[in-house]
Amino acid sequence: MSTIDYKCPGCGGGMVYNSEIGMLYCASCGREEKIEQFAAKYKLEQEHDSSLQQFHCNSCGAELITDQLSAATVCSFCGSGVIIGERLAGKWSPDLVIPFTISKEEAIDAFRKWCRNGRFTPKGFMSANRIKAITGMYVPFWLYDLDNDVEVKARATRIRTYIQGDYQYTETQHYALYRKLKLNYSQVPIDASEKMNDSLMDKLEPFPYEQLKSFQVPYLAGFVAEKYSYNEDEMLPRADEKVKSYIDAYIQSTLGGFTTVSVTDNDVRRSVKHAKYALLPVWVLHYDYNQLEYTFAMNGQTGKVVGKPPISKGKIALWFGVSTTATLLIIKSISAFMGGGFW
Template identity: 25%
Template sequence: MATLCKNCGHALVFDPSIQKVRCYQCGSTFFAEEVESESKKYVQDKKAISMAQVYGQDVAGAAKEYLDCYIYTCSECGGEVMITGTEVSTKCVYCGNPTVVFSRISKEECPEFIIPFAITREQALACINKEIGHGLFVPDAVKHFTPESVHGIYIPYWIVDADRSEAAIIRKKTSNGKNTTITYHGRAGRMRLKNLPVDACTMLSDESSTRLEPYDFSKMVLFDEDYLLGFYSNSSDLTYGFLTQAVDKRACQMFDETMMKSVKGGGTKTVINYRGSTAIDPDVKYALLPVWFVTFDYEDKHNTILVNGQTGKVVCGLPIRKVLFYTLLTITCIALVILFSVLFYHIIYAMMSSYARSKPRRSSSSSNNSSGKIVVGLIAAGVVMAIAGVKKIKNVIAKLKLTQSSQTFNFTKKRQE
């Protein structure tokens, strides 16, 4: 159902630029807390009915991709609004009015807090254009893409306080030329975590939602359904078991990172054994956080760019101009190999000549050793740099796959426009 303007009766929509609900018919603006829908009390118990109940098993079975859909009646025009199992707000496909399914945010499941959208649709698109406009290896078609859809969606999050306690053994491996030293370090302690956001929507991958951070929780306000007007939103479908798993995994990761920094010196550090546990505080907060989902097609693949609806942070891996990239890489490789080879040839030749001249006069086994170490060190440095470079390339490809994942695309696409 829509919340209507007190002055003209037109549907109100939340405007992020002024942080108020606005009537686009008469121009009136109201604070979200001021507006109370008259018809809310009549429709808050009205639940969405499963599609199978409305159309029968045959129809629902025939359209497998809509099996998780429910039918809700628009309180303004009576049209059928199709929603997924956890959607809270959407738009009516017939009259375009914002629709909130009140039964899904009724007292027992009502979010406590919300961070309202601070970035408008236009600002979100501007952020994307600014971010990807200068990419050397981004295809021109992607730089000037036309968005297929732009959806502002409130994602449910659990904001958790927790304690992580752990005792661990860290192995530090340091290489110094030929010698490798391994040392073991014990660490035990406790870490307090405050306001850790955990994505409560299983349809959205944790990797995507984690990259949207950070959110500024000081801007979080008490939940009011009028903030949802004009936006899509989902309710939590995360069970307590999954929540504890997610918090434990994240806390463990954070603990290990911090703990390894306490082991002084360089080298490769690995946690080889640990005992740990995470206790979650009982007062977990349930909040809705804003995200813009912008989809576009490129070379027959769906791409979804995410924008943090509060800060404007853009999250995406973009398609690569492969021909340009690999050509430039090959040319640079060849050029650098020739350059370094010539350089090292001259250095080595000069060193060997001076060694040959000075050989009759002094024994230089230590000089030989140090030269050998330099050669091995330089080769090792080259290999390490090559591995680091390949890792970066692999990381970009992994993030591109995430942007092109059907899971994220379906999450945003299965909504009524």
Template identity: 25%
Template sequence: MSEPGFSQGDVANTTYPCGGCGARLEFAPGTTALQCPYCGHRQEIAVGDRTIRELLFSELSGLDRKPVGSIGKYVFVCQRCAARTETNETASLCQFCGSPLVIDPNASGQLVPEGVLPFAFDRGAASEHLKKWASSRWFAPSALKKVTTAESTKSTYIPHWTYDSQTVSDYNGARGEYYYVTETYQQDGETKTRQVRHTRWYPTRGRVARDFDDVLVPATAQLPVPVLDKLQPWPLPDAVPYQQQYLAGHFALRYDLEPESGFEEAKKRMAPVIENDCRTDIGGDVQRVDTVATRHNNVTFKLMLLPVWVATYIYAGKSWQVRVNGRTGEIHGERPWSKAKIAAAVLLALVLIVTIGYLMSRNGA
């Protein structure tokens, strides 16, 4: 017998019929409601009894979940046209009729998200952000304007882990204090003096403590981590407890990074902050940190879904992507360079240099 959440069987698909025309409702960005894309009927998302919880990392092994590597593609059966769609996403659209497909999180085999940061602006506003971004890329080909078309953008919820940790760190290092020595030297036959700075080092050790809150780690490898990091900051206080309705009509990636691996990445993100605390504690004019041993206490975590508009376009046979933070409008994108525009700019610069040189020579004459 096949299990829900695996490619051998179907998964529970949740849809929300329109009370006006019977079509399928979709979440309307910037609101707290579902809206029909055909008749405009709106239905407020009911406030449930769920809250955004911080889960104890120490209890992770006891949570009901399947290893990422054992989960195949989900098979959605559209409740409108009965078409079957295989996907790695937890929310999608039917490839035949466009109806929203949202997985029952309890059937996914994965941990259920604790919170979701809903999209704050719709496709039209996303296109305006992209248009401004494209117009500011001076040396990009004219084809870059294609990213402003509505058809090229997808509203996608990206899974992120967040971690809280109360850290205590013992360090060994050295404090450097400047002192100055007067030196004499000869210049143009004259004897002169100058102050030369030196550093006197003193070994030191100590302990620092810091509480980290909501250290974010992207939980998917489908988008480059450096790109997702550049979309920060995320207004996490605006997040709401997870409800499937917020995914209706949008895409949502499932996580492919286990929370244990995510915590190892979170530690790496905490390390520079802890080292800076050590340097502050050492004091002096300059510091050296040789070793740091950190203990993580009362670690908690949760899974969050964060909104990103993803625009894809083709240029010179290559696929390029631009990503927009679905709350703040922050943009990070890939773009090709126009050799013709660069050559024209270089030629114009040379003409200006020659012209200025000519005018200066005439004025000098």
């Protein structure tokens, strides 16, 4: 199996993508190279068998093992970025990529700051340095452009109550409503990795899609990347499910001003305008605390952190006690002000 790595023209060391400068960088001599200069040098050729798991690092010759979904990795022996070219060729070739802008050091600092903001997080979790592993990973996503033609029929009432003379009247007007809508959604993101938790990935949104770039292999140097586990047809039902809540909310916004509304028919005809394969940047952190491992994810562009930290029962009890005491004092003060007694 062929692999790609990027050698420094100055010293021959391995070059990786540096998120701070947006260029390939050599840690040995400090040389910087533009992505475009290296991207044109490598033509990805697809091989018949891309399921092999064993290959060699071009820098140090070490034998490396990956699963068949890995498209880029880092040599654990010499630290060189290693790209498995045939897993990025043909149908596996991404259309777009959002490069990392948050470095590993910045990701660790942002994660620690996020931990300190946890109201009910144990003190030991916030202060301890127990980051077991942190990996910069390009996660495969499908970005869908969906056009939706929507027709809605509903029955509605508008009720008015008024007094005339000695009598109170209730007037009910009935309406038959019809709405014809065209709702188009662009770049609806659905992660296509079998390994990644879907809920975790959904919570990382939004990604800054204005930062999307045409895919170039050197962006992956020094990071881990996977090819997609599911194609665009297999993930389309999740995209439909995702936009359904937006469609329903917009429909409701067009049916305002009535006392009651009952939708009798809701016909949505969806067409896929585009489905593009993109790699999006995610820092994955594994944190060891109290003999348990916690997994967190960070948006590699915005720094947003998602995950569930442990909860301190003592902090919850203290917060509840303080809140209860404060509530009782407020009630007692109001009662005293009104001339009553409270015990």
